[in-house]
Amino acid sequence: MAWTKWSYMDHWVTETPQGPQPPSFNRAYMDRYVKELSALGFTGFDTFFFYLPLYAGMYGGVPGFERFLQDNGFEKITGIFSAYPSATKYAAPHVRETHDRIVADCTNTLRMCEGLTGVENFIVMPTSTYWQTEPVTDDTIKVVADLWNRVGELTRRHGMTTTCHFEFWGAIRTREQVDTFLAHTDPELVRFFCDTAQHTIAGVDPVQLFRDYADRCTGFHFKDTKDVDEHEAYRTPPDPELMAPQVTRWFYEMGEGGLVDFPALMKEIVASGYDGWLTVEHDKAELGGGSYAEATAVAKWYIDNVLAEAEAEARAELGSAR
């Protein structure tokens, strides 16, 4: 049976009378957006912490928003993404003095999720930008790990798993840095979230990384890239994702000739026994005239055809090995 737990990460831009906007423009646009995702077969929904107050206002609370999703074919909100991409004097994961503030912010986010069916992942960017954090030493990583151990304990009390999503431009980006971070964090409290494009850009093989940390992995962002960062773009201030001189668009949907070996990852996922959600993410799909809707349909086509075949092959191999 083909994988049914596909979720969608809440990036989307659509045309409105006020120009291209996120569908939170108003409820009519949200209706269209959610139905479009549902038509393709997505049943899980991941969103950002900063959208929660907006959705709460539109739907009378975050649970009201989740009921709207459920009315349109979704099972539930599956993940909440929280981040401090820019280090400030208030919040910077590598600055221990800001940790109380970050924990307080996380507490507020968790409070907004009360009454939901069961968010599984509290997804975090473990650090801010590399250029604001460097030099990145073992001690830096240890400070960051201490923060997420605290948050991991907090989210566990709320039934959610803290799981770390590494950016190619973040302070923990190389394989060695990821290994160090995961070694310093409590495996029961802090998990690993595999963004296939981000790791590939950083020169880390996401398939091997998953293979090595499958027991700590609680989710994926399936997205592709066509470039490895070979020019230290990750150090570009203030933002490497949109301002890197050599690469104007980093992220692509699956099936468009990118570098990530998704069939191999799918087979590895099946072999590992992982049975959680798989999330499709399209970040900045509008660059170069692209459309989020078409990118999403093309990605789902790839899932329904290419990945379904890889999954079936992996299950057959598992069956014959038994």
Next chain:
Amino acid sequence: MRDTLRWAYALNQWNVRLDVFVRHEDQQRALKTVSACGFDTIELASGTGRWDNISRPEVILTNHGSHAGFLDFLRRARVQGVSSMFWDPQAPAEEEEGYAFRSTADPDDADAIVEWSRPFVDFVAGVGAEQLVVRPVGSAWMTPPLDADGIKRVGDVWNRVGELTSAAGIGLAVHYDCLGAVHTEAELTGLLDATDPARVGFALDTAELTVGGIDPVAFYRAHADRVAHVHLKDTRHADTGEEYRMPGAESTMLKGGAGRRIERWFFELGTEGGLVDVPGFVAALREHDYPGWVVVESDHGGNPAELAMLNSWYLQHELGIAK
């Protein structure tokens, strides 16, 4: 779509300007989108010239070598085939004397139009499609008023083309549109009466009929035996002010340049304020064991991928059809 009715999707909304739907990889993305939405069969629409390489038969064949080569191209995206192709002989085409502006209403143009149909007849048959869907007559604002003799002359052209399609083993379906010189229900019935039921069917477009003031459900029930093809889409407006008669109605009416300034007439299934009774119409098709294709269309709409996804949602969730 897994259903007793046969569902297809029209590609026309992707090809909205002269040069925007040319690269094969862009066409593959559209085909994958249609496939991901649950449709494995498509309708093509006619075009002209080197950039219409998924629209003009000769150009398609230049691109893909053969009918089989084109079908292989579709099947790369898991689209299995073509239901039908739309052709408007009144639209200027390089391959059809350029800007000759011939009309089926002019008896002097009949021979040329019948000749022009041959590439389409051959192509529709060659790719295993079932219907050549045609615009039977040009826009009302460009055509002298049609009396019964005029409608008969139009019908005669399509009877002749119908001989070609019958010989090729395909169907011919005349399509009503809201700007056409055959406009009222009486004129439309007159056209159907003027054509040979054995060779010429009717392509019923739910939104076009509604805009034109004709109830598609009632019309289907009255003429079910003639309906050989369906275009399913919705509209929020009826042309209650005879805007179709305005000069340049393609722009002044359908793009809101004048009249009530309505900039968009056609909408996806399930649109808020839609005038078409889609469930009622589909139920009528089922009652009559309608055997033809139901082509979901999103032309003159918006982002084609979004519209395809919304139409897919409607079929799955409102009509209860499994993808």
